[in-house]
Amino acid sequence: MRLPTRDQGQSISLKMTPMIDVVFLLLVFFVWTSSFDLPEFDLPSSMAQPPSGGIESESIKIEAEDYDELIVKVDEINGETVIRVNDQSVDGFEPLRGYLKSILELGIQPPVIIDPSDRVTMLIAVRLYDIARDAGADRVLFAARPSE
Amino acid sequence: MRVPYQSRLTSYANMTPMIDVVFLLIIFFLVSSHLARQEHRLPLDLPLATSHLPLNPEKSSLTISVDLSSKIHVAGEVVEIGSLSGVLRQYLDKEQGEASIRIRTDGAVQYRFIEPILSEVAKLGIGDTAIAVQEGNSL
Numbered sequence: 001m002r003l004p005t006r007d008q009g010q011s012i013s014l015k016m017t018p019m020i021d022v023v024f025l026l027l028v029f030f031v032w033t034s035s036f037d038l039p040e041f042d043l044p045s046s047m048a049q050p051p052s053g054g055i056e057s058e059s060i061k062i063e064a065e066d067y068d069e070l071i072v073k074v075d076e077i078n079g080e081t082v083i084r085v086n087d088q089s090v091d092g093f094e095p096l097r098g099y100l101k102s103i104l105e106l107g108i109q110p111p112v113i114i115d116p117s118d119r120v121t122m123l124i125a126v127r128l129y130d131i132a133r134d135a136g137a138d139r140v141l142f143a144a145r146p147s148e
Numbered sequence: 149m150r151v152p153y154q155s156r157l158t159s160y161a162n163m164t165p166m167i168d169v170v171f172l173l174i175i176f177f178l179v180s181s182h183l184a185r186q187e188h189r190l191p192l193d194l195p196l197a198t199s200h201l202p203l204n205p206e207k208s209s210l211t212i213s214v215d216l217s218s219k220i221h222v223a224g225e226v227v228e229i230g231s232l233s234g235v236l237r238q239y240l241d242k243e244q245g246e247a248s249i250r251i252r253t254d255g256a257v258q259y260r261f262i263e264p265i266l267s268e269v270a271k272l273g274i275g276d277t278a279i280a281v282q283e284g285n286s287l
Binding site: 025028029032033037038039040041042043044045046047116117118119120121122123125126127129130133134142143144145 | 171172175178179182183189194195196197198199200201202203204207250251252253254255256257258259260262263266267269270275276277278279280281282283
């Protein structure tokens with residue numbers, strides 16, 4: 001019996017041009033559609049001031065005694081960040097995290113109010129807010145300024 | 149006279165170039181719509197946080213951007229703090245109770261420029277407020 005002969009010369013050669021066309025198209029597509037921006041997330045934020053709808057706004061009562069509320073005041077003096085919790089000085093972000101954790105571990109959930117001064121940037125304000133949330137505080141609020 | 153005979157081979161349309169062109173058009177429109185969406189974003193150096201909510205691309209909210217020179221941008225337009233209340237009220241009327249505000253601010257902007265915005269939002273009773281952050285630990 002005679003075996004069927006194959007046309008060897010033509011079937012072996014692969015056509016590169018269409019393949020490169022497709023590969024380039026895919027490359028262009030993925031390069032253009034991919035976004036090199038870092039993903040953005042949402043940090044829920046609220047205000048200490050109750051939404052009364054009125055024009056008047058009350059300033060926050062600062063009470064040093066008890067843990068009715070924890071007021072974290074932050075200021076920048078000579079380029080250094082000064083943090084005070086209920087008028088008690090805390091030196092640094094990590095000690096603040098520990099301090100808040102130790103209070104929250106007592107089983108009470110006082111609202112934590114972040115009160116940055118005028119000079120403080122959002123980078124630091126958000127960092128403090130994040131630390132308070134991370135320490136386990138349910139209610140973290142930004143302080144409102146009394147209106148003039 | 150003999151009628152010229154049309155060969156069968158040439159009678160059907162060649163589909164390959166048509167599919168090529170259709171695919172190219174699809175890619176073009178996909179890419180251009182994607183780029184148009186990206187242009188909405190004002191490039192800002194956002195603050196960093198770790199306790200943020202998981203990413204929710206389906207949530208639609210009004211984005212208020214505050215740039216390095218403390219200018220407030222809403223929907224691509226610069227808005228003065230005095231007229232922000234009107235813009236928010238308009239948005240509130242449109243959304244019928246499902247309003248949500250997202251504040252994108254540069255990390256170097258001072259809190260005193262953000263506080264009035266948060267105050268305005270709180271005064272109008274919009275509870276769903278968020279600050280846009282990037283993942284990470286600052287300082």
